[in-house]
Amino acid sequence: MLNIALPKGRLGEVVFDMFAAAGYDCPAIREPGRKLIFENESTGVRYFWVKPSDVSIYVERGAADIGVAGKDILLEYAPQVYELADLHVGKCRMCVAGFRDFYDDPDRTLRVATKFSNIARQYYAGKSRLIDIIHLNGSIELAPILGLSDVIVDIVETGTTLKENNLAVLAEILPISARLIANKASYAFACEQIETLTRRIRAIADRRNP
Ligand code: PRP
Numbered sequence: 001m002l003n004i005a006l007p008k009g010r011l012g013e014v015v016f017d018m019f020a021a022a023g024y025d026c027p028a029i030r031e032p033g034r035k036l037i038f039e040n041e042s043t044g045v046r047y048f049w050v051k052p053s054d055v056s057i058y059v060e061r062g063a064a065d066i067g068v069a070g071k072d073i074l075l076e077y078a079p080q081v082y083e084l085a086d087l088h089v090g091k092c093r094m095c096v097a098g099f100r101d102f103y104d105d106p107d108r109t110l111r112v113a114t115k116f117s118n119i120a121r122q123y124y125a126g127k128s129r130l131i132d133i134i135h136l137n138g139s140i141e142l143a144p145i146l147g148l149s150d151v152i153v154d155i156v157e158t159g160t161t162l163k164e165n166n167l168a169v170l171a172e173i174l175p176i177s178a179r180l181i182a183n184k185a186s187y188a189f190a191c192e193q194i195e196t197l198t199r200r201i202r203a204i205a206d207r208r209n210p
Contacts, residue, residue: 004047026040052070094156095156
């Protein structure tokens, strides 16, 4: 059995459809209910739904052989896993955002609110800009509005959250998408199985992103 950690939610459903199309279907997963683990002996897969930001933890520690995680999580937490394929789904951008007319005074330390402290730190280090990181866990857009920070570093997908809160993208840091990842030991032991799966999934992902 290949243990596969899928990110719970809308992205996970899209990703599961890709696995199913690649020949790794598991009809039980589509039945309504709150079960978290599903297996299909005939295709040799066991899926489990995991909080998206936890997928890389399951894979890194070997509780899952493979999984699907956002590039944002991989960059932020740098888990020791193999990144096997870009699935070209879950696309968004990691951005600096704030009030459209924000003036960045270089003589002042920039206050940056974010869930992605390491990505933010690395981005500003590359600009030799002194910053004060304010680590938050959600609703990051509130921070500049309430004067908690000058800017935010956050994921922008449709841009609706920024727009509806009168904020704007000030700089783009990097594009993000979902990645197929593997546990290093699993990859060594089940190399052929994982490579076959990767090849099939990659073909489906590339078809979506010609
Ligand atoms: C993410 C992100 C933004 C929003 C961007 O938040 O942190 O707030 O989505 O999406 P949009 O550009 O399509 O509006 P999430 O929904 O994960 O909730 P959070 O506030 O708990 O981080």
